[in-house]
Amino acid sequence: xxxxxxxxxxxxxxxxxxxxxxxxxxxxxxxxxxxxxxxxxxxxxxxxxxxxxxxxxxxxxxxxxxxxxxxxxxxxxxxxxxxxxxxxxxxxxxxxxxxxxxxxxxxxxxxxxxxxxxxxxxxxxxxxxxxxxxxxxxxxxxxxxxxxxxxxxxxxxxxxxxxxxxxxxxxxxxxxxxxxxxxxxxxxxxxxxxxxxxxxxxxxxxxxxxxxx
Numbered sequence: 001x002x003x004x005x006x007x008x009x010x011x012x013x014x015x016x017x018x019x020x021x022x023x024x025x026x027x028x029x030x031x032x033x034x035x036x037x038x039x040x041x042x043x044x045x046x047x048x049x050x051x052x053x054x055x056x057x058x059x060x061x062x063x064x065x066x067x068x069x070x071x072x073x074x075x076x077x078x079x080x081x082x083x084x085x086x087x088x089x090x091x092x093x094x095x096x097x098x099x100x101x102x103x104x105x106x107x108x109x110x111x112x113x114x115x116x117x118x119x120x121x122x123x124x125x126x127x128x129x130x131x132x133x134x135x136x137x138x139x140x141x142x143x144x145x146x147x148x149x150x151x152x153x154x155x156x157x158x159x160x161x162x163x164x165x166x167x168x169x170x171x172x173x174x175x176x177x178x179x180x181x182x183x184x185x186x187x188x189x190x191x192x193x194x195x196x197x198x199x200x201x202x203x204x205x206x207x208x209x210x211x212x213x
Contacts, residue, residue: 124147
């Protein structure tokens, strides 16, 4: 899914996409939620978003998607089950921000031991370049030592990087500038004070909202 900034940090203005047309960016709609949303069938996703997010009654949802109200109710229920089954213990936002800051400092310092301490043993890092930029990772990287080494290797091979703490999909994230250009936006899933998932977006088509960062 596309990483989105906080409304106050939205860069596109009238030239970009209207954030009001997107799923509400509050603390309950993080990258993990969007990944689950993306895994739903189109019918589940439409029924869930229209009913649970935008509060359309099932009768109106049915008219929009061309199914019966009962079928739409079942689709929304199936979507909710997917979300519940993917849930992890919620880490307070303030603690998430602290973990991300510690991660940023360790990454800038190329401190593998500090990175490993912040990563869950089963952490997964996923990159998306869309074939339009050099990928940080070309396939998911699993395990905290493998992820930490890949992160350090990435910084060691690059010059002129600036790391900025930003709100990404309603939660603490990072923006990596290459010179003055936004090269990567990172979103995180955090549980029990450990990073369990890292999403590194480098596809410029999905970074348009960050162009003036």
